[in-house]
Amino acid sequence: MRTALVIGTGLMGTSAALALSARGVDVHLVDHDDSAVRTAAALGAGTAGEPGEQVDLVIVAVPPAHVATTLADAFARGLGRGYLDVASVKGGPRRELEALGCDLTSYIGTHPMAGRERSGPLAATADLFEGRPWVLTPTAETETEVLNLALELVALCRAMPVVMDADAHDRAVALVSHTPHLVSSMVAARLEHAEDTAVRLCGPGILDVTRIAGSAPGMWMDILAANPGPVADVLADLAADLTGAVAALRALQSSDDDKRREGAAGIEDLLRRGNTGRAKVPGKHGAAPKSYEVVAVLIGDQPGELARLFADAGAAGVNIEDVRIEHSTAQQAGLVQLMVEPRTAPTLTAALRERGWALRQ
Structure with a gap:
């Protein structure tokens, strides 16, 4: 070309x-x-x-x-x-x-x-x-x-x-891209009129779930309007799960022991299915996802802190497989979660402590 x-x-x-x-x-x-x-x-x-x-x-x-x-x-x-x-x-x-x-x-x-x-x-x-x-x-x-x-x-x-195949592609993206965006927007929409005291409690979970809800509505309207049938099919299945979850949670409020057990079983089944589905999502380099050990490090909000942390991990000979940062709303600090191979976690922990880093469990 x-x-x-x-x-x-x-x-x-x-x-x-x-x-x-x-x-x-x-x-x-x-x-x-x-x-x-x-x-x-x-x-x-x-x-x-x-x-x-x-x-x-x-x-x-x-x-x-x-x-x-x-x-x-x-x-x-x-x-x-x-x-x-x-x-x-x-x-x-x-x-x-x-x-x-x-x-x-x-x-x-x-x-x-x-x-x-x-x-x-x-x-x-x-x-x-x-x-x-x-x-x-x-x-x-x-x-x-x-x-x-x-x-x-x-x-x-x-x-x-x-x-x-083109139609198989459209069904696939409805499942893994288009419906997740709508669901993310639905969760984020619950925050629109939320009390400030509730919003101040937001942590990494809500940030993860609502991240893609920040995309341009016009662009996503174009996408969803071009693939409405497959997205509606996935949402219909999701709606059935939501209806079941609501019924199970209501049952947990019952004074009847049998109903409470039935409700608990329903929620547990949904959570287990979620675990199974999440495990199918490809991990690093497209391979099956691995279980990594998390080494959590408290860092200050100053220029160069992340670079220094990664340099110290590199000097210890440990490869960082993934990283997440949880920001503190109460102080100028963040909690960095370094995901590493389990066999390398003790080496990294010892090296970071030796270099003066504050580690958290």
């Missing part, structure tokens, strides 16, 4: 353009928002404006509702040898293109499983897709050259290709 045209210079389009430009591809940038194009170009993502000749690959990075019409226009104008989109739904846009009578041999639907809470070109990074799955949905009519161009794009962005 020598040349590419990116249509849509938001988070996804600009990130792909940055990755391609950094690896020597001549990238051209187009967007209905001139300021977004200028910003992306200023960041080094490519050259603003359409190319003077046909490019190797046209990358459409617009909201799902506009994918089909944008691609149809690009097809008609012969802008590229190959075409793909990066929208988060795949079945709907393809059916729209078929209804428009487009020749889809030079097109492949794709979806990089990456993103951020922020949107727009200023949120873009060249490494956004590194190590992330990038779904490709070829069909029997997809030209081999186009599939190869898509695979080259994935490789240049240092992502991991995953081949799926």
